[in-house]
Amino acid sequence: MEDIEDLLVGGGGGGPPGVRLVQPKHKKKNNNIQDSLKSYTAAKIPGTQTIYMRTFGCSHNQSDSEYMAGQLSAFGYNLTESQDEADLWLINTCTVKSPSQSAMDTLISKCRSAKKPLVVAGCVPQGSRDLKELEGVSIVGVQQIDRVVEVVEETLKGHEVRLLTRKTLPALDLPKVRRNKFVEILPINVGCLGACTYCKTKHARGHLGSYAVDSLVGRVRTVIADGVKEIWLSSEDTGAYGRDIGVNLPILLNSLVAELPSDGSTMLRIGMTNPPYILEHLKEIAEVLRHPSVYSFLHVPVQSGSDTILTAMNREYTVGEFRTVVDTLIELVPGMQIATDIICGFPGETDEDFEQTVNLIKEYQFPQVHISQFYPRPGTPAARMKKVPSNVVKKRSRELTTVFESFNPYVGMEGKIERIWITDIATDGNHLVGHTKGYIQVLVVGPETMLGISAMVKITSVGRWSVFGEVIEILTENVISHENCVDKISCSNLNETCCSKDSETCACGLTSGCEQTEKNNFSVSKDDRKPVDYRSQNLIGWLLRKRKDNSHRKVENEMVSEMEEKQRTSAKLHEWALVDKALLVGIFMSLLTIIAVFFIWN
Structure with a gap:
């Protein structure tokens, strides 16, 4: 079906400006579904229904869901974790791995069986809009999350709505309901510059698009005032930030660090970055990672320990360059922790290629390694390559997991x-x-x-x-x-x-x-x-977005009050101890006096 940027007259009523209502392919059947949905929601005032949300995938997807939840909540919708209580389901999807998409398919089938209105968001509909599972379902693209209220409204009326095309990035100051009120997931860019042969995400997120430094700095100021204690920078490739707008990652990081409270109460976490785009900035990034308000942690995926496989993946770096990134950061940043990713069984991977991967993990003993089996994603070049037998893929995944679990990176921390x-x-x-x-x-x-x-x-x-x-x-x-x-x-x-x-x-x-x-x-x-x-x-309305959250100060004041009360109690006990001592001395002297008088009289 086509993208929606126009209003289609007919189809059961008009929609809001800029929203196109999809004309049913099978009129009789779809009309019955629409009539059922209309009767299901007719008893409720628009904007008062209850929404069930489910999110799959990365932290960027989580941030998108928080933005959508914030807009729906601000408009008056209630959010629930109960599927049965919900008037509409909203599923934010991930297309990275087959299991995630299979879980989405199962949830969609369950929603259809429950005869609930459904909106599907995220990378799956954006990258594969013609999937059979999405027929008759409203969808909202990854860059259309600022219009989720319109899509939900029309879907509750029984309309099928599709919003997919967008040339500008969603605003960062939209209302937001955070899953964790102390953690802000801040997208700094969307899309990437790479063209990995196995990746479906670029089909959905597209080419690199970076937010301006000033916009990101403004967002950081806002969330710090809201009481956020951790800010996670998120994107498909953090290291590529700014290359489309004439800046780079170190420029952004230094601007953001300057906004962090000087008392170290709010920490910054730098998101996942691929090796090619940080090689030229390693010293600058190391300096930022040493800052007391920045976590000394970085997620740098290697995917394979074999240059042959990295070339087949079109990863645009060598194992040697990955080593340079890791070695430099470990040398320059005290206590540096690095996480990485491995794909087992990529097409063409030989036993020798896999052994090189095992040796790399043994050498560095990374504290976190995300190990996954290769999943061919439809429409990617790797899906057409000759596959490694599935039993071999599973065996290699189990072997690498065993190797990873054989060492403990935290030994020696006891007592620290x-x-x-x-x-x-x-x-x-x-x-x-x-x-x-x-x-x-x-x-x-x-x-x-x-x-x-x-x-x-x-x-x-x-x-x-x-x-x-x-x-x-x-x-x-x-x-x-x-x-x-x-x-x-x-x-x-x-x-x-x-x-x-x-x-x-x-x-x-x-x-x-x-x-x-x-x-x-x-x-x-x-x-x-x-x-x-x-x-x-943690439901934050649009009108309360800029209000400073003083909950952390309240916690601190309560603890200070508790300590003061303990000190007062301790002082009182100390005073009673002095009185007791005086009484004991008095009694002792009285006894001595009585004994002396007794001996004198006798």
């Missing part, structure tokens, strides 16, 4: 004191999730009020995928002016003294003022150990 930033609840419901400067996952026990704060922890044990820690101090950061700067106060990296009264720049490089760090001892009672899920509380 680390600063972490706590932003999430673990899946077990009993731990909170924090990350070190190197983005190592640390699980701690504590109340929900610890979310969004930074703390010092002692590592008590290590696992294969994360480490466990005990909170020993809650850090409360207060930025103070130079006029009030004491002789020596803590710097944001906690390892240096900051400045004296007359200095203008902190030892760690901060120029916006010194900061004083209060360290509060913190104990966790048994009753406080299970945190409460906060996600359902």
Whole structure:
């Protein structure tokens, strides 16, 4: 079907300007479906229905879903995690792997069986608009997420709507409902410059399109004011940023770092980047990664340890160049952590090619390796190449997984004191999730009020995928002016003294003022150990978008109040202890006096 940029008269009523309503191919059958949907939603006032959303794929897809949820919520729609309670389902899809698309197909079939109106968004409809599974379904493209309300409205009326073509990027200041209110996923560009033979994503996301530096800086200012504690830069290839608009990644990173709070309360995480586009900027990127408010972590996919296979993949780099990226960053950035990706069983991969991949993983012992089997994606060059037998692909995947799981990258961390930033609840419901400067996952026990704060922890044990820690101090950061700067106060990296009264720049490089760090001892009672899920509380309306979220300050104030109360209680106990001592001395002296008098009289 054609893209929708015009209004088609007929088909059961008009739509909003710029939206085209698709004329049914099978009029009688589709009209019955439309009549059923109309009767299903007729009893509700438009804009008050309930929407169920499901997201597949990468962090960029997650950000798109958060933007769509924000617009729907601002318009009045309710969001639910219950499929049965929903009046409409919205599925945001991923086309990277066959399993993700198969899960989408299953969900679409389930929605049809439930006779619920359905909107499909994301990379699948954008890259494969003629799929049989999408017949009779409303779809919204990856660059049309700012019009999701229109699509939902028309779909609830029983219309089939398709929005796919767009020449400009969606605005960054749209209303947003974050899955995690402390984490902002910030898309810095869409599409990529590569032409990997196995990748379907470019069919959907297209050629590189970068947001302007000023727009991204403005967004960072807004989310910091909203109380966000982690900012994830997201794209199909972070390293390619800006090449279409005359800038580059280091220019953007330095501009964003300048906006981060000087107390280290908000951290920046740089997203996935392919090797070709950061080779010329390694030293500049390393300098940014050393900044105390930037995680020393980078996701750099290698995909194969064989140059032969990399050429067949059209990855545009060699294994040697990948090694240069990794070695340079590890050398220049203390505590640097690197994650990578591997595809097992790419067409033409021999046993020797696979052995080179195994040796690469053994050599570097990456803390995170995302291992996947090759999945031929329709329409890609690799789908036409001669495939490796599926049993061989599975065997290689299992072997590489065994190799990866045979070493523990966190051995030696036991007993160490680390600063972490706590932003999430673990899946077990009993731990909170924090990350070190190197983005190592640390699980701690504590109340929900610890979310969004930074703390010092002692590592008590290590696992294969994360480490466990005990909170020993809650850090409360207060930025103070130079006029009030004491002789020596803590710097944001906690390892240096900051400045004296007359200095203008902190030892760690901060120029916006010194900061004083209060360290509060913190104990966790048994009753406080299970945190409460906060996600359902995070509905941000359009009119509240620019309002500053002071929840983190409230948490800090509560902890300070708790410490002050403990100090007052301790003082009272101390006073009673002095009285008790005085009484005991008095009683002892009285006894001595009585005994003396007794002996004198006798």
